[in-house]
Amino acid sequence: MARITIEDVAHEAGVSITTVSHVFSGHRPVNTETKEMVERVAQRLGYRPNAIARSLRLSTSQTIMIVVPDITNSFYPEYARSIQDVIGPAGYHSLLCNTDAREREELTFLDEARSRRLNGVVFVGFRVSNEALRPLAEDGICVVNVGEAVDDSKIDSVCFDDRAATAEVTRFLLDRYGPSIALIDGDGEAPVSRQRRDGFEDACRDFGAAPDDAAVLLEGFNRAGGVRGMTTLLERERPPRAVVCANDMIAVGAIDVARERGLRVPEDVAITGFDDVDLATIVTPKLTTVHADGPRLGAEAGRLLLTRMTGEHDGAGRHVVIPHELVVRDSA
Amino acid sequence: MARITIEDVAHEAGVSITTVSHVFSGHRPVNTETKEMVERVAQRLGYRPNAIARSLRLSTSQTIMIVVPDITNSFYPEYARSIQDVIGPAGYHSLLCNTDAREREELTFLDEARSRRLNGVVFVGFRVSNEALRPLAEDGICVVNVGEAVDDSKIDSVCFDDRAATAEVTRFLLDRYGPSIALIDGDGEAPVSRQRRDGFEDACRDFGAAPDDAAVLLEGFNRAGGVRGMTTLLERERPPRAVVCANDMIAVGAIDVARERGLRVPEDVAITGFDDVDLATIVTPKLTTVHADGPRLGAEAGRLLLTRMTGEHDGAGRHVVIPHELVVRDSA
DNA sequence: CTGTTAGCGCATTCAC
DNA sequence: GTGAATGCGCTAACAG
Numbered sequence: 001m002a003r004i005t006i007e008d009v010a011h012e013a014g015v016s017i018t019t020v021s022h023v024f025s026g027h028r029p030v031n032t033e034t035k036e037m038v039e040r041v042a043q044r045l046g047y048r049p050n051a052i053a054r055s056l057r058l059s060t061s062q063t064i065m066i067v068v069p070d071i072t073n074s075f076y077p078e079y080a081r082s083i084q085d086v087i088g089p090a091g092y093h094s095l096l097c098n099t100d101a102r103e104r105e106e107l108t109f110l111d112e113a114r115s116r117r118l119n120g121v122v123f124v125g126f127r128v129s130n131e132a133l134r135p136l137a138e139d140g141i142c143v144v145n146v147g148e149a150v151d152d153s154k155i156d157s158v159c160f161d162d163r164a165a166t167a168e169v170t171r172f173l174l175d176r177y178g179p180s181i182a183l184i185d186g187d188g189e190a191p192v193s194r195q196r197r198d199g200f201e202d203a204c205r206d207f208g209a210a211p212d213d214a215a216v217l218l219e220g221f222n223r224a225g226g227v228r229g230m231t232t233l234l235e236r237e238r239p240p241r242a243v244v245c246a247n248d249m250i251a252v253g254a255i256d257v258a259r260e261r262g263l264r265v266p267e268d269v270a271i272t273g274f275d276d277v278d279l280a281t282i283v284t285p286k287l288t289t290v291h292a293d294g295p296r297l298g299a300e301a302g303r304l305l306l307t308r309m310t311g312e313h314d315g316a317g318r319h320v321v322i323p324h325e326l327v328v329r330d331s332a
Numbered sequence: 333m334a335r336i337t338i339e340d341v342a343h344e345a346g347v348s349i350t351t352v353s354h355v356f357s358g359h360r361p362v363n364t365e366t367k368e369m370v371e372r373v374a375q376r377l378g379y380r381p382n383a384i385a386r387s388l389r390l391s392t393s394q395t396i397m398i399v400v401p402d403i404t405n406s407f408y409p410e411y412a413r414s415i416q417d418v419i420g421p422a423g424y425h426s427l428l429c430n431t432d433a434r435e436r437e438e439l440t441f442l443d444e445a446r447s448r449r450l451n452g453v454v455f456v457g458f459r460v461s462n463e464a465l466r467p468l469a470e471d472g473i474c475v476v477n478v479g480e481a482v483d484d485s486k487i488d489s490v491c492f493d494d495r496a497a498t499a500e501v502t503r504f505l506l507d508r509y510g511p512s513i514a515l516i517d518g519d520g521e522a523p524v525s526r527q528r529r530d531g532f533e534d535a536c537r538d539f540g541a542a543p544d545d546a547a548v549l550l551e552g553f554n555r556a557g558g559v560r561g562m563t564t565l566l567e568r569e570r571p572p573r574a575v576v577c578a579n580d581m582i583a584v585g586a587i588d589v590a591r592e593r594g595l596r597v598p599e600d601v602a603i604t605g606f607d608d609v610d611l612a613t614i615v616t617p618k619l620t621t622v623h624a625d626g627p628r629l630g631a632e633a634g635r636l637l638l639t640r641m642t643g644e645h646d647g648a649g650r651h652v653v654i655p656h657e658l659v660v661r662d663s664a
Numbered sequence: 665c666t667g668t669t670a671g672c673g674c675a676t677t678c679a680c
Numbered sequence: 681g682t683g684a685a686t687g688c689g690c691t692a693a694c695a696g
Contacts (some may be wrong), residue, residue, distance in 0.1 A: 003449075005688095006690065007689075007690095016666065016667045016668080017667090017689090018666070018667060018668080019666060021690070021691060027691085027692085028665085028666095028692095029665070030665075031665060031666085034665085048447050049447055049690080050688090050689050050690070051448045051449075052384060052387045052391075052393065052448060052449055052688090053388055053672090053690040054689080054690055055384045056382075056384045056388050056673070056688090056690075057689080057690045058672085059384075059672070059673095061384065071428075072406065072413060074406055074409075077403045077404050077406075078404055080403070081403055081430060084430065093427075095425075095427050096428040098413060098416065112383075112425065114380045115381060115383040117335075117382065117383075117384055139380075140335075223610070252614055278555070283614050283615075283616075284615075284616035338673065339674095347682080349674080349675095349683090349684095350676080350682070351682060353674070353675060353676085354675090354676095354682090359675080360676095360682095362682085363681060366681085366682090381673085382673050384672085384673080384674095385672070385674040385675090386673080387674095388672090388674075388687095388689070388690090389674050389687085390675070390688085391688070
C-alpha cells in the first residue's frame with residue numbers, strides 16, 4: 001500500500017536517487033549497465049514515478065483543461081477528441097469538464113485550473129464573461145477562448161462566424177418560404193446564442209420583414225428545447241412557415257413535434273439546424289443545416305494552445321475564424 | 333507570473349503560514365479578526381492554494397479517472413456525466429479519458445492513474461485484461477470495473493447482463509421472422525462484444541438453428557461499422573431476414589444501407605440495436621432495441637466507487653447487475 | 665559518470 | 681490562540 005518511491009529504488013539498486021531520476025528522465029547520460037540494472041529493480045518493485053511530486057517540482061502538470069457546456073451534445077465530444085488528438089502527441093493530458101452551462105461550474109473549473117497549475121485551458125463559456133479568463137493568463141496559463149476575442153491579452157480565440165452563418169440560413173429560408181419565420185434559440189445569455197439571434201434578425205431586417213420579437217423563442221440547446229419551442233409555435237394562430245433552430249438537437253426536437261402533429265417537413269413547415277452533427281443525417285428528413293466543423297474547431301484550438309504552451313508563439317492573442325457552410329438537405 | 337503562495341499571504345498579513353493554512357482548512361480555530369484579515373489579504377493578492385502541493389502533502393488528489401472506449405458514442409458521455417453527478421457533490425473531480433478501444437491507451441491511462449495517485453478509477457476496458465486493474469487496487473486506488481468481476485480482489489464491478497439481453501432480442505427476432513438471422517458485432521475481442529455474441533448464439537441454438545459462423549460479422553461499434561456490415565450482408569445470395577446489431581450506432585448504419593438499397597425496414601429486413609441512446613428514437617424507423625440505462629450504470633458505478641473511497645465500504649468486491657429491458661419500436 | 669543537497673508549496677506535529 | 685520546523689517525492693544545480 002505504501003507506494004514505492006524513487007528512494008526505495010535507489011536504495012535497492014545501490015545507487016543515488018539522482019541516478020534513478022536520470023535513468024527515467026534521460027536528462028543526463030547514465031552508464032548502460034547501471035541504467036539497465038536500475039530499470040530492472042524499478043520494474044521488480046513496481047515503481048511508478050509520482051507525477052504529483054514531479055509537478056510540484058517542475059511547476060507544470062503537462063495537462064490542459066477542456067471546458068464545454070454540454071457533453072451530451074455530440075458536437076462537443078467530437079471537438080474535444082480533436083483537441084486531444086493535437087495535444088496528446090505532444091505529451092499533454094487533458095481534463096474534460098462539463099459545466100452544463102452553469103455559471104458556478106464555469107467559475108469553479110477556471111479556479112481549478114489555477115489551483116492545479118494547469119498548462120492550458122480551452123474554454124467554451126456560456127455564462128461567465130471573457131474577463132474571467134484574464135487572471136488565468138496572468139498566472140501564466142495558456143488559454144484559448146472559443147468565441148469572442150479577449151482584448152489586450154495573450155488569449156487566443158477561435159470561433160465560427162455564427163452571426164453570418166445564421167443570417168445565411170435565415171436568408172435561405174426567407175427566399176424560399178417567405179417572411180413567416182421563427183427562431184428557436186438555445187439560450188438567453190450565451191454569446192453563441194446572441195450571435196445566432198443577431199444573425200437571424202439581420203436577415204429578417206434585410207429582407208424587409210422587421211423581426212417580430214415574438215418570433216424568437218428561448219429554450220435549451222437540446223432536443224427538449226426543440227420540443228417546447230415547436231409546441232409553442234404550433235399553438236399560435238398563424239404558425240410560422242419556416243423555423244430556424246439554433247442547433248441540430250433543437251431541430252430534431254422540432255421535427256419530432258411537427259411530425260407528431262401530422263405536419264410534413266418541409267412541405268408544411270421547413271426546419272433548419274446548426275452544427276451538422278451526426279444526428280443531422282440520421283433524422284428524417286435529413287437536416288438542412290449549417291456545417292460547423294467541430295473537429296476542425298478543436299484542432300485549431302489545440303494548435304493555438306500548443307504553440308503557445310511550447311513557447312513557439314508568445315505575443316498578443318491570435319484570432320481565427322473557422323469557415324462554415326450551408327448544407328441543404330431535405331428539411332428545408 | 334510568479335504565483336502567490338501561502339507564504340506571501342502570511343508575510344503580507346503578518347502571521348505565520350500555519351495560521352493561513354488553518355484559515356483555509358478550518359482544521360483548527362483561528363481568531364475571528366485574524367481570520368478575516370487573512371482572508372482579505374488572500375483575496376487582495378489573488379491567492380489560490382496550490383492543489384499540487386496539497387496533493388503531495390496529503391497524498392490524495394480528490395480526483396478519479398473515468399475511462400471509456402469511445403467518447404463519440406453518446407452512451408458514454410451520458411454515463412460519464414452520471415458518475416460525475418454522484419462523485420462531484422462529494423468533492424471529487426474527474427478526468428474523462430478516451431481510449432478509442434486501443435490497448436496502449438488503456439494501459440497508459442491506468443499507469444497515469446497510478447502516477448497521479450488518483451483516488452479512483454471507473455474502467456470500461458476493451459483490450460486489457462481485468463488483471464491489469466489489480467496493481468491499482470494494490471496501490472490503494474479504488475476501482476470499479478464496468479464488466480466482469482475481478483476475482484479475489486477489492487475491485488467492484490457493474491454491468492448489464494449483455495449475454496441474456498442479446499439472447500432476448502435475438503429470440504424476439506427469431507420468433508417473429510424465423511431463422512434467417514445475422515449479427516453485426518462491434519469488436520472481435522472486447523468482453524462486451526463477446527458477451528453479446530454469446531447471447532446471440534445461445535438464442536440461435538435454443539431455436540434449433542445452429543448459428544452459422546458466417547452469420548456473425550465483426551465490424552466497429554459505430555455507424556460506419558453498421559454500414560460495412562450491412563453492405564456485406566446484402567451482397568450475399570440470401571441476405572438475412574433479420575439483423576441483430578451490437579449497438580444502436582451500428583443499427584443506424586445498417587438502416588442507412590438498407591434504405592439506400594430501397595429495402596423497407598422492417599418489412600424487408602428487421603433490424604435491432606442495443607443501448608437505447610437518443611439516436612434510437614431519432615432514426616426512422618425508430619429502433620427496436622435493448623434499453624441499457626447508461627446514466628443508471630454510471631450512477632451505480634459512482635456509488636460503488638464513492639462508498640469505497642470514503643471508506644464506508646472496504647471489503648471484497650461488490651458486483652451489481654443493472655437490469656435491462658427490450659424496447660419494441662418500429663425497426664423490428 | 666555519479667552523488668549531495670536544496671527546495672517546489674503545503675499540512676501538521678510539537679512547542680509555546 | 682499561534683508559530684517553527686519537518687517532510688511528502690522529485691529534479692536540478694553544484695560538486696566531485
